[in-house]
Amino acid sequence: MPATAVSPSAASAPRIRRGPWLPPRALGLLTLAALLLAWEVLPRLELVPPVLVAPLSTVLESGVASAGTFAEAMGVTMVEIAFALVFAYGVGGILGLVLGSVKPLRGAVLPLVSSIYAVPFIVAYPLLTAWIGIGMESKVIFAGIYGMFPMILATAAGVRTVDPAFVRAARSMGATRAQILFQVLVPAAFPSILSGLRIAGSLVTIGVVVAEMLASTAGLGFLITQYRSMFQTPEVYFGIILVLCLTGFLDFLIGCVERKAAAWRPRKELI
Amino acid sequence: MTQRASYLAVQIAILAAILTGWEIASRSGAVNAMLLPPFSEVATQMGRMLVSARFLENLGVTALEVVLASAIVAPIGVLIGLVLAESPYLGAAYRPFFFFLTGVPKSIFLPIFILIFGIGISQKVAFGVFQAVFVLVIATMTAASSVAPELVRLAKVSGATRWQIYREIYWPAMLPIVIEGMRLGVIFNITGVIFAEMSVSRAGIGALVAEWGRNFEIANLIGGILITALLCIAINESLRWYELRVGKWRQ
Amino acid sequence: QDVIRIGGTANYGPVLPVKAAEKLGLFEKAGVKMQFTNFAGGAQSMEGLAAGEADLINYFPPGLALAKARGVKATIVGASTTTPRGWAIMVAKDSPITDIKQLVGKKVGVTTNGATTDFFALWAAKQAGGAITRVPLGGGGLVPGLLAGNVEAISTYPPLTYRLALGGQARILVDLGSAMSANLPDVWIASDEVINKKPEALRRALVALYSAIKYMQDNPDWTLKLLEEQAQLAPDIAKEEFKQTIMGLSSTGTLKEADVAASLELGSLAGNVKMPDPKSLFTDKFVPVQTISP
Amino acid sequence: MVRTASRKMAAVANAPAPAPAGPPDVAVEHLTHVYETANGAVKALDDIDFEVPQGKFVGIVGPSGCGKSSLLLMLAGLLQPSEGRIVVREHALTAPRPADVGVVFQEASLLPWKTALENVEFPLKLRGTARAERRDRALELLELVGLADFRDRLPHELSGGMRQRVSIARGFSQDPKILLMDEPFAALDEQTRLTLGDELLKIWTRHQKTVIFVTHSLTEAVYLCDEVLVMSHRPGRIIDRVTIPLERPRTYEMMATETFGHLRERIWRSIRTT
Amino acid sequence: MVRTASRKMAAVANAPAPAPAGPPDVAVEHLTHVYETANGAVKALDDIDFEVPQGKFVGIVGPSGCGKSSLLLMLAGLLQPSEGRIVVREHALTAPRPADVGVVFQEASLLPWKTALENVEFPLKLRGTARAERRDRALELLELVGLADFRDRLPHELSGGMRQRVSIARGFSQDPKILLMDEPFAALDEQTRLTLGDELLKIWTRHQKTVIFVTHSLTEAVYLCDEVLVMSHRPGRIIDRVTIPLERPRTYEMMATETFGHLRERIWRSIRTT
Ligand SMILES: Nc1ncnc2c1ncn2[C@@H]1O[C@H](COP(=O)(O)OP(=O)(O)OP(=O)(O)O)[C@@H](O)[C@H]1O
């Protein structure tokens, strides 16, 4: 034994981190509760004009009162989002993989893609309706393309940062192009692809809802604008809550994929 | 070098093809020229705009708003992203909020921004920040989670302080993905600012675009959008250039 | 000196006098400071007013009625346009539709549900004697929608109506200015707070505003120049805008209960909305305005 | 000149081992490689010439940074030569030919999201081998490298040497005609090294493979190889070829023999002169 | 029992080398580590006990996967023991203490965006050494590992052995009191290995460092160390401590001596029994 004086308590047991006084989930829920409370109380006390923010209880009440209308609109929006997602993820993902992994395309075409993405098409949406129409398919097309771009960019960026050693190993073992893409690049680039899924997913939702707001005859966005221009604020916010539910559901799905895909990652070192 | 030149040539060729296609489609009547005037006409209109004091003034206001919003959103977004990625506690508590809000059409919240920030520049800037911050946070979180743990270990035993680990390891390792997020963010930011201007404003491109749309001044509308797009592209390209410069170490 | 913050859609005919008054120095002369904010439309202006960011806005009575029902405290203080001059239901130039009755069962483009264009479309449906489908397209989507055939008719506002009619992209099916009776498509609405706390400043702002209208109507050349330079209208459109819209503006702001009632009646076409007593919506404390000259 | 002379010699002296006659499996002609970097070009390999007859076990030794890994990359078709050419099994090599050439890389390069077993299975999966079959084969190989217990571990849960062993097993599972191995045993203790060396020899004999084996251990080179190529400092050239006339099968006892010591010494001297 | 006995012996026999008396630099007490993985727990180290007096050069050998790297990670404060404790320079170790303990990792782990020179400078930069001074120091060390010409190359432009040498230079530049080295010479050819071993000994003597050195080469272990700890198969235990009574400075000639051979043999036998 070393004849040195070491405070025994400090070293005898491995450091146990004292648990935080509140579990994180609880903190999140608490914050949420605080927000909801503020939402209820501020307009009630007329600290914010109720025409701009309706109290939560009123919102829910009026929402339930028009449940039928909202359910129908929600159905429309969900279908549009679903189709647009399939398009954005499918086409965007594949284009991203190809553009990110084929060097000449990456050099020549990828910059163009991100430049085209920089055109604020949403601003010109009313004009675009001349070509894409105003029905459900127009939302699918618009939101699908709107969400496709970040999917392409994120996937391509992810693919580009994959350790070339993996690709080299796979090539030497006889992997075909498709095998390299799907068995090496996709899993290796997954974190970045995942953030693509997230951002593209939100853009699709936003694209659908905003397009509905700008020009349409159905869907949550349509309802929200209509209620808004009629100053039916509670209904407007109920519409927003429904949109939040949709994004929440989408996020839940992505979260499932994330948990599955991230299982192999070493636990992060804390600093 | 020569490769870069050939890429550029290809890009120019594609661009030229698009513009020519546009011109021909419009002139031949393949598309309704009332809805899509020939590119030459739009270009003339753009030329006129770029010498018009009124347009330039408004452009200046928008540009200022965008620059301010970008300057604010960059540190905030990266910081929030880092905290959410690095603090298991705060991350578990607040990550869902960010994922949630990312997917909500932000324009719904414009009235609240008017309520809090009024109608001046600060409202546009705040709204621009609000639009952009979520993508940047997501990108930063992705970037932070992709930092190799070996390198963090190495820095620790080499005597790095917490701050040095962030600066010397996290920052360079995260940069490419963060910049990608920043590029998306800037585009969101510009769209957000213009949207806010379209709705309410005292000056800015958005107000002009809205008016052109309302009055069906189609050449002006398309020209204005293209000029805005060029602005975005310029910012986009300078970020890409920076990314290439700092990312040279990647094979 | 008090500031009155005016909100409206820039370069919209009925709002242009604000610019004119500014140019003519009428606000100074009347003794008030003015700050103008450009809103995308009436509903946005109303939200601005509710948020306390505008004092005096250009909107129309049914909109106010709806907003008041949600607790916005505001009142009409002056008439702007009395009859909907320059407003129209338009169809494509080669459209087979020639009579308003043919609109039944057709799709009519409006800006948004609940906007003036929407109420006019509802009025047209009533005249047609059957249901129509109103399709909200946004201001920028009306013409593209019509040209691309997404809708069969659109409900238009000045100066878009003139532009389309003169440019030949579309044809006027119903000129609402002549087909409808007076129904106040535009009024000036002030927040009750201003009315109560700064009535004098508000009065002065209204003096400047209506004086500008008077001046514009009396000086066609000056006004045409303003229309061409400020609103960037082509000369022929500017002429039409002057003749119809500007000349159609009330130069005293005098409000008649019957007009307000007519306007509200339009509003109730939207169905389930119950309109309030017209009297509760306006005050004639400020009208008729005694105009001054610049 | 020295080069060509010693090469002739080697060809003549190359008598033992189970190599049948025939055209060489690998022929390298005037191979040169220059890396272009931001700080100028580096000549990694300079005019390399050699042949490996079918069924031979050839070692490559040389100082760190002399271009051994670069040479192997080119032999695998993963790096384009700046000059010269490579002929593998009578066809000029322009791209990877996985059925002919397999590589065990210097750095393990395992796919981090796959378990040890899945990594070993990977080459089989790529070529569409049935699930059960490839599983059996991979398990057998994991057993061989002593990692059967670790089949379900992810690479980051393995030690450095374990990762290298998985990588070796993966190379075996690919089962190419020609196996290129870049310091495969570097991270292993002497005991494991010996065992795996013997396993490698067994596989080589049984399946009539051609092996090109980079190593830093001269003992290992002598023990395993038919011929050892010695490379010079950067830019890498082949400065010596040492034929190992020890009979097969080799035994540990041979290591203590004088011949073995002399051969080792001979190579050592060659390297030191570089 | 065997353990404690041999440890006593070692403590007594530990006479030579430039180590002054005093409290041990490193004391490891009942150290155990269990990795929790998705497929259950792995006991990597089991009840490890040893002391390293100041200024000693201690080697650790043992089969692949026996827990050597894990032990070093814990000595560096990067991994929390499941049980037991570590005392470094009279203070219980709970977090990295860079001034006291430096590590050369088994895998080079260079910062990929920094050049060779910048990587070597890194520890100096972290502690705020002036630019010119740290540059000089780093250049000197790059020279020492034979990479002066490669100062401006990025890690991916270096060969495996070169990267490892940069990593060694970086460990030296950090200049800690206690240097932990995890198979630092594994990717190097024998010549470079010998040279760098000698340089390491020089630095060790000159700066009175304490070195804990993991290696797979028994020759290297005997040549460099004052004492060699032999670890058993998983879970890693210390099954033998071999004191190397060869005098210092060591010379290559000693390698040929009988004592050297016996010591090597002794360690070899210990390992084989595991
Ligand atoms: N991707 C690259 N870019 C630029 N230079 C490189 C690259 N790869 C290797 N080199 C250089 O080529 C030379 C040979 O490298 P190589 O990896 O082939 O050496 P090696 O013989 O395998 O060395 P070691 O025994 O250390 O692994 C070195 O000088 C190295 O710096």
Ligand SMILES: Nc1ncnc2c1ncn2[C@@H]1O[C@H](COP(=O)(O)OP(=O)(O)OP(=O)(O)O)[C@@H](O)[C@H]1O
């Ligand atoms: N991060 C980890 N998670 C789970 N198990 C691990 C982890 N790191 C190491 N192990 C396990 O701990 C044991 C010891 O690993 P360690 O890396 O310490 O061995 P080693 O003695 O350094 O081996 P080598 O000589 O091969 O480098 C091995 O069985 C390994 O599988």
Ligand SMILES: [Mg+2]
């Ligand atoms: Mg190498």
Ligand SMILES: [Mg+2]
């Ligand atoms: Mg190890």
